[in-house]
Amino acid sequence: MTSRTGGTAVSGGPLLLGVRHHGPGSARAVLAALDHARPSAVLVEGPPEGDALLPLAAHGRMRPPVALLAHAVDDPGRAAFWPMADFSPEWVAIRWASAHGVPVRFVDLPAAHSLALTEPKEDGAEDGRGIDPIGVLAWAAGYDDPERWWEDVVEHREADGRTADPRAPFAALAEAMTALREAYGDGGHPQDAVREACMRLQLRAARKEFGDDVAVVCGAWHVPALHARTTVAADRALLKGMPKVRTELTWVPWTHRRLARRSGYGAGIESPGWYGHLFGAPDRPVERWMTKVAGLLRDTDRTVSSADVIEAVRLAGTLAALRGRPAVGLTEATDAVRAVMCEGSDVPLTLVRDRLVVGETLGEVPETAPAVPLQRDLDRQQRRLRLRPEAGRRDLELDLRKDTDAARSRLLHRLRLLGVRWGEPTTGRGSTGTFRESWRLHWEPELFVRIAEAGVWGTTVLGAATARAEADAVSAPSLAGVTHLAEQCLLAGLSEALPVVMRALADRAALDADVGHLADALPALARSLRYGDVRSTGTAALGEVAVGLAERVCVGLPPACTGLDADAAVEAYGRVDGVHTAVGLLADATGAEGLPERWAGVLRELAVRDVVAGVIRGRAARLLLDGGRLAGNEAARLMGLALSPGTAPADAAAWVEGFVGGAAGGGLLLVHDERLLALVDTWLTGIPADTFTDVLPLLRRTFSAYEPGARRALGELVRRGPDAGGGHDGGGPAAPGFGDGLDEARAEAVVPVLRLLLSTGIPAESGTDG
Numbered sequence: 166m167t168s169r170t171g172g173t174a175v176s177g178g179p180l181l182l183g184v185r186h187h188g189p190g191s192a193r194a195v196l197a198a199l200d201h202a203r204p205s206a207v208l209v210e211g212p213p214e215g216d217a218l219l220p221l222a223a224h225g226r227m228r229p230p231v232a233l234l235a236h237a238v239d240d241p242g243r244a245a246f247w248p249m250a251d252f253s254p255e256w257v258a259i260r261w262a263s264a265h266g267v268p269v270r271f272v273d274l275p276a277a278h279s280l281a282l283t284e285p286k287e288d289g290a291e292d293g294r295g296i297d298p299i300g301v302l303a304w305a306a307g308y309d310d311p312e313r314w315w316e317d318v319v320e321h322r323e324a325d326g327r328t329a330d331p332r333a334p335f336a337a338l339a340e341a342m343t344a345l346r347e348a349y350g351d352g353g354h355p356q357d358a359v360r361e362a363c364m365r366l367q368l369r370a371a372r373k374e375f376g377d378d379v380a381v382v383c384g385a386w387h388v389p390a391l392h393a394r395t396t397v398a399a400d401r402a403l404l405k406g407m408p409k410v411r412t413e414l415t416w417v418p419w420t421h422r423r424l425a426r427r428s429g430y431g432a433g434i435e436s437p438g439w440y441g442h443l444f445g446a447p448d449r450p451v452e453r454w455m456t457k458v459a460g461l462l463r464d465t466d467r468t469v470s471s472a473d474v475i476e477a478v479r480l481a482g483t484l485a486a487l488r489g490r491p492a493v494g495l496t497e498a499t500d501a502v503r504a505v506m507c508e509g510s511d512v513p514l515t516l517v518r519d520r521l522v523v524g525e526t527l528g529e530v531p532e533t534a535p536a537v538p539l540q541r542d543l544d545r546q547q548r549r550l551r552l553r554p555e556a557g558r559r560d561l562e563l564d565l566r567k568d569t570d571a572a573r574s575r576l577l578h579r580l581r582l583l584g585v586r587w588g589e590p591t592t593g594r595g596s597t598g599t600f601r602e603s604w605r606l607h608w609e610p611e612l613f614v615r616i617a618e619a620g621v622w623g624t625t626v627l628g629a630a631t632a633r634a635e636a637d638a639v640s641a642p643s644l645a646g647v648t649h650l651a652e653q654c655l656l657a658g659l660s661e662a663l664p665v666v667m668r669a670l671a672d673r674a675a676l677d678a679d680v681g682h683l684a685d686a687l688p689a690l691a692r693s694l695r696y697g698d699v700r701s702t703g704t705a706a707l708g709e710v711a712v713g714l715a716e717r718v719c720v721g722l723p724p725a726c727t728g729l730d731a732d733a734a735v736e737a738y739g740r741v742d743g744v745h746t747a748v749g750l751l752a753d754a755t756g757a758e759g760l761p762e763r764w765a766g767v768l769r770e771l772a773v774r775d776v777v778a779g780v781i782r783g784r785a786a787r788l789l790l791d792g793g794r795l796a797g798n799e800a801a802r803l804m805g806l807a808l809s810p811g812t813a814p815a816d817a818a819a820w821v822e823g824f825v826g827g828a829a830g831g832g833l834l835l836v837h838d839e840r841l842l843a844l845v846d847t848w849l850t851g852i853p854a855d856t857f858t859d860v861l862p863l864l865r866r867t868f869s870a871y872e873p874g875a876r877r878a879l880g881e882l883v884r885r886g887p888d889a890g891g892g893h894d895g896g897g898p899a900a901p902g903f904g905d906g907l908d909e910a911r912a913e914a915v916v917p918v919l920r921l922l923l924s925t926g927i928p929a930e931s932g933t934d935g
Contacts, residue, residue, distance in 0.1 A: 178377055179368060180204055181392060182335050183342060183385030184254040185299065187424060187434050189444035190319035195254040195382055197331035199261050204380035206371055207262040209255045210387070211247050211271035212279070213367065215414050218534070219271070222256070223263040226531035229256055230419035230437075234613055235276035238411040241617035243280050246610065248419045250437060252444035258382040268375065272367040272383075274360045281408035282356065295353035298345055298386050312435050316494045335388075343389040352386070359407070361390035362400035369397065415535040417613045420556040421524035438524025439495050451493045452478050458502050458517055467513060469506050477505040495522065527556035527608070538624035540616050546576055546626060554587070554608035561588070563602040574602050578657035579630035583619040585612055627659075634662035638669040644677045648686040651707060652693040670710055680721035684740040687714050691747035711751055712760065718744055719763045727776040731819075734778035738823060741771070741781060745788050765794045772803060779807065779816040783823025787834075801840050808848035817848060818860040822867045836878045846883060 180202050184191040199207070215233050229251040236244035249256040262269035303314035319334070351357050364383070368391060371379050381391060421437040434440060439454075446453050455477045459469040481501035485493045499514070499522075507513045532544070547553055550573050563570040577588040588604040622636075623629030634654050641647045647670045654663050677683065690711040722744070726737050748764045771777050771785035772795075786803050789795035806812075807820040825834055825845070835842040852860065868876070 179372065179391075180332065180378075180380040181339065181388050182254070182258075182332075182380060182382045183338050183388035184382060185315065185319070186255070186384060187248075187250055187253050187437065187440065188315070188319060189252040189440050190316075191254045192252045192257045192444060194319075194331065194334055196257050196261060198335065199258065199380060201331045202378075202380060203265075204267065204378050206268045206270070206375040206379040207258050208270055208272040208368065208371055208379060208381045208383075209258050210273050210364075210383040211255065212273055212276035212414065213271045214276050214412060215247075215271050218414060218416055219259060219269055220263070221416055221531060221534055222259045224531045224533070226529060227416070228529040229253070230421060230424060230526060231416050231528040231530055232419040232610060233414055234417045234610075235280065235412050235414045236614060236617050237280050238413055240410070241614060241620065243410070244614045244617070245276065245280060246417075246419075248424060250419075250421070250424060250441060252440050254382055258380070270367075270371065272364050272371070272381065274363045275409075276412045276414065277409040278359075278404075278407045280412060281410045282359075296345075296349055298342065298352065301345060301349075302341055313494065313496065317491055338385050339388045339392070342385050346386075346389045357387070357390070359403050361387055362395075362403040364391055365393075365395060366397065366400050366404075413535070413537075413617075416530045417534075417610055418528040418530055418554070419610050420528070421526045422556060423610055425523050436495050436522045438521050438526070439498075441524065441526065442521075451481055451498065454498055454521075455481075455502070457521055458506060461517060461520055462506055462513060465513070465516065467506075473505050477501040480505060525556040527554065537617050537620040539620040539626065539629055540613070542625040543580075543616065550576065552576070555606065556608065559606045560591070561604040561606055563604065565600050565602060570602075574656070575658040576626065577604060578653060579626050579659070582630050582653050582657055582659075583615070583622065583626070583633055585615045585619060587612060630657055631659050631662045634659050635665045638662070638666040641669065641673075643685075644670075644673045644682045645685040645689070647673050648689040648693075652689045655693045655707075667707065667710070674710060674714055680718060680725045681737075681740065683714050683718050684722060684744050687711065687718060687747045688743040690714065691750035694750060708751070711747075715744070715748060715751055715760060716763075719760075719767050722767055723770045723774070723777075726771060726778070726781050727774065729778050729781075731778075734780050734819070737778070738780050738784055741768075741784055741788075765789065765792065768794075779819035780823040783807065783820035784826075785823075787824045797838065797840070801844065804841055804844050808844055810851065814852050814856045814860045815863070818863045818867075821845060821848075822863060826867055833875055836875060836882065842879070842882060 180198065182195050182198055184195060211233060212235055214235065218233065221227055229249055231249060233247040233249075234244060235247075236242075249259075251257075259269055261267075297311065299315055300311040303309075303311040306314055306318075308314035308317075345352070364381075364387065368379075368381060383391070421441065424434060424437040442454055442457070443450055452474075455474045458477075459474050462469045477498075478501075481493045481497045484497040484500055485491075488497070490497070499517075502517060503509060503511065503514050507517075536544075550569060552573055561573075563574050565571045565574060580587050587608055588606045591603045591605045619629055619633070622632040634650060634657075637650055638647060641650060647666065651663070651666050651670055653659075654666055674683070674686070690707060694708055694711065722741070726734075726741075729737055745764070745768075748760055752761050768785040768789050772782050772789060774782070777785075782803075786795065786800060790797075790800045804820075804824065807824075808817050812820075825841075835845065849864075871879070
């Protein structure tokens with residue numbers, strides 16, 4: 166009995182079309198071979214459970230890149246993807262079969278087995294031990310770049326893929342792979358033997374059903390194994406006793422960026438955007454590519470003329486001829502763009518690589534594709550809120566006074582609570598106010614897996630987030646975790662979950678005696694109180710718990726800040742800052758009487774106790790000064806004591822960091838109060854040389870954080886010396902640029918501008934006395 170080996174035109178056997186998983190040349194060659202052979206059935210590498218989803222490939226709303234997603238029903242995080250682009254040979258074969266009414270099936274190891282056998286990864290992902298067949302062939306041909314070799318021998322064939330016999334290239338590739346298999350065996354992929362046994366069994370079944378005239382589209386590496394003569398019993402023996410799990414499959418959108426090798430996808434390619442262009446361009450691909458590049462650069466305000474486009478095309482062709490390449494490749498096109506359109510600069514070329522060579526194309530899947538109920542609900546909300554997923558990163562500014570923006574905010578916060586991190590809060594324009602939120606959105610295909618995982622909590626985003634919050638409240642490992650959860654519930658509008666969270670919060674707060682835990686929990690509670698007015702959420706119970714925590718912190722924090730080592734002192738420093746901010750928020754939100762005064766007393770105690778670490782004493786003094794609870798002369802006295810000759814240089818440097826650290830605006834403080842600057846300068850110049858190197862890292866960290874303008878002004882003041890000025894409170898002339906008194910006429914002129922900017926409603930006649 167004769168056979169058809171690797172596409173050789175011999176009757177009586179299957180047509181084996183070995184391909185690279187994503188390549189326009191392979192895709193065109195597969196299309197030409199199928200048109201020529203007209204097989205009775207088409208078999209494609211992929212999980213057989215996906216057969217029921219194949220008719221969706223012909224749906225009008227199905228637009229690649231897409232991927233088959235398989236996940237274990239009982240463990241949705243165990244999942245795998247089979248990505249396909251419009252230039253993937255497998256996708257071309259599926260579409261050809263659909264268009265010609267030919268049966269099409271997947272042939273590979275079922276996902277039920279592959280998910281049970283291995284850790285989740287995308288189909289074709291490397292395990293770090295296997296050989297790269299394309300790389301070996303490229304090296305044998307004298308190429309140092311596998312991508313360039315593949316382009317020359319496959320992608321740069323005639324654009325329509327025709328040869329005298331369209332199946333001949335597959336026969337040549339099969340011969341090369343046979344030689345590699347003889348030399349390298351399984352190539353470091355032992356599981357391939359099981360996969361190929363399964364493929365052979367399914368191929369036999371298809372031949373029995375449809376006859377010998379069937380076509381198989383699979384990775385070229387597998388072709389020798391599919392052609393090998395084995396017995397049914399031997400193949401079944403390899404599959405006997407394999408573990409399996411219950412699985413569900415669907416189609417999900419994919420992106421060109423996730424097809425790129427740099428994303429970690431083992432079967433990926435370097436330039437999916439370029440390959441997509443080559444496959445989709447009807448003619449003159451280089452000219453069309455240069456036109457795309459010119460359009461992109463013009464959108465970024467670079468001047469690119471039609472003459473530049475013509476010159477870039479000519480240069481690319483010349484480079485290809487000089488390098489002996491059969492056609493212009495991406496390397497030649499990129500070199501020409503750099504030289505002509507980018508004037509030799511790689512900066513604009515980075516944009517071209519990101520937007521065009523890789524690309525940001527996001528596929529689309531019809532609504533009729535199977536999906537978990539939670540995904541259906543999310544799809545409905547995305548359409549209603551006009552917040553559709555996009556492949557690239559997108560910045561989103563929300564005004565929470567608007568109903569649509571408020572609903573968008575709740576959706577994004579609910580998804581984050583469920584572990585679906587589509588959006589991340591950022592610092593943007595106006596984001597410091599309670600009515601503004603800034604987000605950075607980035608949809609990735611892996612989020613479909615996270616949604617499937619979150620489906621165990623409910624069938625809607627609201628229901629699932631509520632159930633997840635209630636469960637997390639009970640199991641939270643710390644008080645800070647519960648307070649953070651309370652904040653999330655308010656942000657996400659989970660009013661039904663809030664009572665459960667509040668009960669857990671009250672219980673944890675009552676039992677936790679660690680003042681550090683209480684201090685860590687307080688800031689999130691205080692922030693949460695801001696959201697009541699904005700999101701119409703009651704926070705009375707939250708306020709009571711927060712004020713109680715603040716009272717306990719005021720009692721326990723001073724003893725907790727004594728006798729600390731350097732690392733513990735830095736941690737306590739952060740807690741002092743957090744509690745200070747929280748007390749201010751609590752006073753505004755709850756009207757807690759006496760709380761600010763009690764906290765000021767805590768700061769005074771911390772500022773003057775010698776057993777408290779220097780960084781904490783310095784920070785406490787600075788907070789008192791900024792709050793108007795410490796006079797300038799008293800601040801100077803405390804600094805003088807901290808920087809006295811009897812204080813160890815390391816302790817003094819720590820005090821300086823706490824008092825004038827860059828994050829606290831210390832640079833401007835020293836610029837405006839030269840008494841403090843003189844104290845710091847005198848101390849610095851008096852540090853012994855043998856200890857100066859010990860405190861230098863701490864000093865560098867403190868002063869390098871200042872704004873450039875503040876550093877420049879300080880340098881000028883120090884350069885002028887002590888005769889340039891002194892303090893402000895009668896201790897000498899003011900700092901350069903500052904008068905001795907208040908010019909009321911000039912100050913009054915500012916009030917109309919402030920009223921306009923801040924909308925404070927200050928009466929026009931109020932003057933400076935208001």
